[in-house]
Amino acid sequence: MIEEELQRKAQDFRELGLPAYVPRAGRVHLVDNMVSTVVGARRAGKSFRVLQIADELIKEGVIKSLDQVCPVDFDNPIISSMRAQDLKLIQSTFLKISPELGLKTPIIFLLDEIHKIVGWEEYAIDLSRNRYWRVVVTGSSSKLLKEDMATELRGKAISSTVYPLSFAEYLKFNGFHYSYSSTKGQADARRLFEDYLRWGGYPAIPATDEYSRDVLLREYFDTMILKDIIQRHDVSKPQQCIQLYYYLLSNIGKPHTLKSAYEFLKQGGYATSRDAVRDYLKWAQDAWLLYAVPIFSDSVKKQQRNYRKIYCIDWALALRNSLVWDGSHACAFENMVFVHLLRNHPRVHYYLTRAKRQEVDFLVIDDRGDAVLAIQVCVDISAQDTLRRELEPLVSVAKYFGTKENLIITLNQQAEFEEDRVVVRAIPAWKWMLGID
Numbered sequence: 417m418i419e420e421e422l423q424r425k426a427q428d429f430r431e432l433g434l435p436a437y438v439p440r441a442g443r444v445h446l447v448d449n450m451v452s453t454v455v456g457a458r459r460a461g462k463s464f465r466v467l468q469i470a471d472e473l474i475k476e477g478v479i480k481s482l483d484q485v486c487p488v489d490f491d492n493p494i495i496s497s498m499r500a501q502d503l504k505l506i507q508s509t510f511l512k513i514s515p516e517l518g519l520k521t522p523i524i525f526l527l528d529e530i531h532k533i534v535g536w537e538e539y540a541i542d543l544s545r546n547r548y549w550r551v552v553v554t555g556s557s558s559k560l561l562k563e564d565m566a567t568e569l570r571g572k573a574i575s576s577t578v579y580p581l582s583f584a585e586y587l588k589f590n591g592f593h594y595s596y597s598s599t600k601g602q603a604d605a606r607r608l609f610e611d612y613l614r615w616g617g618y619p620a621i622p623a624t625d626e627y628s629r630d631v632l633l634r635e636y637f638d639t640m641i642l643k644d645i646i647q648r649h650d651v652s653k654p655q656q657c658i659q660l661y662y663y664l665l666s667n668i669g670k671p672h673t674l675k676s677a678y679e680f681l682k683q684g685g686y687a688t689s690r691d692a693v694r695d696y697l698k699w700a701q702d703a704w705l706l707y708a709v710p711i712f713s714d715s716v717k718k719q720q721r722n723y724r725k726i727y728c729i730d731w732a733l734a735l736r737n738s739l740v741w742d743g744s745h746a747c748a749f750e751n752m753v754f755v756h757l758l759r760n761h762p763r764v765h766y767y768l769t770r771a772k773r774q775e776v777d778f779l780v781i782d783d784r785g786d787a788v789l790a791i792q793v794c795v796d797i798s799a800q801d802t803l804r805r806e807l808e809p810l811v812s813v814a815k816y817f818g819t820k821e822n823l824i825i826t827l828n829q830q831a832e833f834e835e836d837r838v839v840v841r842a843i844p845a846w847k848w849m850l851g852i853d
Contacts, residue, residue, distance in 0.1 A: 418502060421494040422509040429487050434471055437464050438589050438619075444469050444576040448547045451540045451569060454554040456578035457704035457729045458640050461619040462554045465578050466526050469552060479522050486510045490529040500535030507543065524550045541572045579759050580617030580730050583609065583849040589622040596852055606828075609846035613745055613752060616732025633736040644703035649695070656686040657696050664706060664726050666738035669750040669777075671723035672708065704729050707758070712765035712779045712787065725766055727754045749845070750777065750793040753825050756849050757791070767813055774809035779817075787817035795827045797842060807833060807840060814838040823848070 440461060446452050446469075454462045470485045479485065488506055490496050498505070506525070511517055525543060530536045530553055544551040553573075581589060590608055594601030615621050615629055624632055641661060646654045663680050664672065674694060681688045700706040708724040728734035731751035735741060757764045763781040767790070768774065780789035790813045792806040806824050814822045815838060824842040831842045847853070 418494060418498055419505055419509050421492065422488065422505060423513055425489070425492065425495070426486060426510060426513060429485070430482055433482060434467055435464075437468060438585070439468060440465050440578070441582060441585060442576075444552070445574045446550050446552075447574050449544055449572075451544045451573040452550065452552045453569075453573050453575045454552060454578060455575050455704075457580065458644060459618055459620065459636050460578045460580050460704075460729075462578045463528055464619070466528065466552055466554050470524055470526065473524060473550075479524060483514060484517065484522060485524045485526065487526040488528065488530070490527070490532045496529075496532050498533055500533060500539060503533065503536065503539040519546060520548050522548050522550075524552065527551065527553045529554075537569050541569065544572065579755065581619055582617070582756065582759060583612055583846060586612045586617060586622070589619065596850060605846055605850070613748060613845075614732065616730040617755070618730060618733075621732075630736055633730075633733050637733055637737040640703060640705055644705070645696075645699045648703075649699055653686070653688070653692070656681055656684075656688055656692075659684060659686070660693065660696050661700060661705070662737065662739050664700075665728060665734040666740050668727060668731070668734050668738070668747040669725055669754075670747075672726045673723050707754070709754070709764060709766055712767045712781065714785075722768070727751050729755065731755070744795075746795050749795055749827070753791065753793050753845065754778065761789075767809075769809050769812045770816070771812070772809075774805075774812070776809045776813050779813065779819075787813070787819050789821045789823070790814060790817070790819045791822075792824045794824055797824060797826055797829055797831075807835060810840050811835050811838045814840075 444452060444454060444465065454466055456462055467487075470479075470482065470487075473479050474481060486506065488495060490498075510523070517523060527536075527540065530540070540551055540553055543549065587605065587608055590611075592604060592608060594604055596602060596605060616633070618633070618636065620632065621629060641658060645651065646657065651657050660677060660681060664677070674690060674697070677697065678688065678690050678693045681693065697706070697708065701708060705728065707727045707729070709727060710719045710724050711722040713719050713722075728751055731748035734751060735745075735748050754764065757778055757780060761780045762783075765779045765781065767776040767779040769776070776790055777793045778789075778791040779787050780791070782788045790810055792810055794802065794806050797803045797806060810822050810824070813819060815836060822838065822840045824840060825845050825848055826842050828844050829842055830844055830847070833840045833842070843853075
């Protein structure tokens with residue numbers, strides 16, 4: 417029964433071919449003798465990104481056709497009934513229906529939701545030992561979280577993270593095909609940027625009616641909380657856990673400490689502990705739901721003493737699931753900038769100036785540990801006191817660290833300022849995210 421189903425699915429895949437998809441940016445790591453895992457937030461587009469790998473390898477000439485791609489979806493009721501010792505049926509069945517293929521033929525194994533099979537890790541590792549084969553694993557975040565990858569695959573896996581859509585990808589998903597230099601192109605890009613800021617970057621959003629988008633974003637949040645946190649960690653007090661996440665989503669971009677989170681639950685009448693709150697925060701970060709951004713410092717103690725700033729994997733998800741909203745998109749705007757930085761830079765911090773402890777929203781650190789980019793985020797800098805509040809700490813940081821690029825990301829304004837021989841550029845977010853001056 418299982419062998420027949422594996423054979424049927426492989427033949428259906430060859431006959432139907434790849435589904436229509438919009439290409440995503442970025443490469444997925446494929447390394448000899450290692451399992452490639454595609455990880456990231458739930459509903460960020462991992463499954464389609466994996467199918468894109470097959471298309472890319474065909475175009476690059478690594479494999480000749482889809483006949484050398486073995487996709488297995490463990491959401492299938494028959495295939496999901498497999499036991500770990502049955503998994504070798506995958507390659508034996510695939511080679512059986514493809515007699516022209518052999519152990520030295522490049523083959524791509526795409527194993528979606530394989531975490532549902534207890535003991536799958538050993539199988540994936542063994543499969544990857546053939547240097548001609550590539551093993552790509554993806555699935556829901558509940559069993560492919562950062563800690564699981566480190567412990568269960570024991571250094572035999574290399575991960576690639578899929579984030580929600582960048583703005584450039586969002587334009588593609590909306591069929592944008594104009595030149596950015598044309599009047600029509602800029603007008604449409606700005607219109608779609610407003611849509612992006614309002615509704616976020618989940619791949620399903622562009623094709624979803626506006627009437628249903630709120631509901632969809634709430635469903636995503638509920639599913640992440642239930643499957644990736646409450647069920648995975650067998651949370652004994654789910655209500656206080658959920659209330660804490662609602663609270664954190666209501667304070668995006670604001671100072672956060674373990675103590676403040678603990679006090680919120682205590683004031684709400686929940687019997688909890690600091691250790692429990694610490695676990696809730698850690699689990700949310702492991703599930704790619706929340707990020708706690710530390711101050712930049714070479715001292716671990718200083719990082720621990722100072723507050724962290726909370727951001728969400730998707731700003732619209734945060735907005736639609738927060739306890740309060742003042743009607744503005746200022747917090748979402750800052751969160752959007754953070755996710756864009758996170759997608760492109762491994763180390764993103766905030767900073768407090770030494771003299772006045774003025775906050776710089778983001779300080780990007782390169783691979784050598786040097787600060788290379790300082791950013792303030794401000795929707796509108798037309799008021800002189802607002803501009804002064806943003807400029808002063810940027811200039812201070814630029815002089816202290818020698819950052820070569822210092823930006824104020826705005827909604828629509830563009831300008832250049834020079835102070836104490838430090839140049840600061842204000843640039844609209846849509847231009848900055850598209851790399852347009």
